[in-house]
Amino acid sequence: MKVADLYVRVSTDEQADKGYSQRDQEERLRRYCEINSITVHKVIFEDHSAKSFERPAWNKLLAEIKRTRGKRNLILFTKWDRFSRNAGDAYMMISLLRKLGIEPQAVEQPLDLTIPENKMMLAFYLAAPEVENDRRALNTFYGMRRAKKEGRWM
Template identity: 75%
Template sequence: MRIADLYIRVSTDEQADKGYSQRLQEDVLLKYCEINAIKVRKIIFEDHSAKTFERPEWIKLLAELKKYKGKTDLVLFTKWDRFSRNASDAYQMISTLRKIGVEPQAIEQPLDMNIPENKMMLAVYLTTPEIENDRRALNVKTGMRQARKEGRWLGVAPPGYINKTRENGTKYVAIDEPEATHMRWSFEQIAEGVFTTQEIWKMAKHRGLKCSATSFRTALRNVGYCGKVLVPAYKNEEMQIVQGLHQPLISEVLFYKAQEMMDGRVRDIGINSSHGILVVVPDKLPLRGFLKCSRCSRLLTGSASKGRNDYYHYYHCQPSCGCR
């Protein structure tokens, strides 16, 4: 009597699809074994995608089959797409199993691997679901691109906005207070050019902004804040910025003024002729980049410190020097 392990796989997005339930697969496989006098050694349930064989239960099964050779003759599943949705990986896994004396077989798409022509049918069974996956992914990508062209803001909302769903199921982003006020204030501070981005982030956090420094810097570059949507370049289409359907948090003028300040393209700059560099000159730190450190002779920078009631500006050297 031959001995078989039953492999039952269903991915999360297939749970509700007709014909893919684990219970149905189990019933079909058990009836097949009963009719064909096959002894069932164990039943393996997998809830994972078949794009690769990096699946927890399959890895355990394969390790067991290699360790205890001869205890199982067959690995049975309902269809070949339950086994794999990647043709190249599937051929390699079939070869691995046959080397340890185990024959993989789909009971609803049976193939005798000793007949050379059946390898062509196997290719059809394996590549069909792979093509379906690729087509589905392409359709999703095309749909998302079209949605962006129509002004929809996709993905996780940045600080100051929140993801919401309407009654009809469509998703959108809405302004989220008080985070929106903190982000608006941050853009205004960036545009003034008095403080560094890091300093503004710290002050915004003190005001109540819940955002990491990295997310904050990324958010400041997001054109969505002024009511626009970025459509990335794709194939022969160039990158474009379209009018968004969401409510802008700041004006375009303020957004691009902040971008210029972060890029260093600001009007209020001085030129330190002795070093040949551009130096940003805020009103409250007019000598930043011109004064020399009394200890190490490097050019002093400047920043603001939070006091009890206000921010106070100081010239200082690099942290390694400590001159203030």
């Protein structure tokens, strides 16, 4: 029997406006579970950045998983960028979860990680959001630098 925790995360108001609202994510995850006969153990709501796993709700969930091994065997989220925007940290967390008997899975970007070629897709799904964050940070830096040179107040 499959039992899952549903992980729902947003980090900005903009994400809520573009269809990544917590309610929307929860509905999609619950629908997936219903279609696939997966029992929902718990829904975890998070509103922190995915640049690291230093997130209050995530840390609480991880502690509970360690304390109550065997109560669930899946953590579901809509897309891999809801799980992490840091590829290195994500690989370490996936490894830890699998050691604890938990399979992380993005319902809209499903991957069977027992198939070696799917690891390339996982790399793409994890790296793309990190690259996007890095590009946005650079654009912000250069925009602020330019504004300062033009005498504008920040």
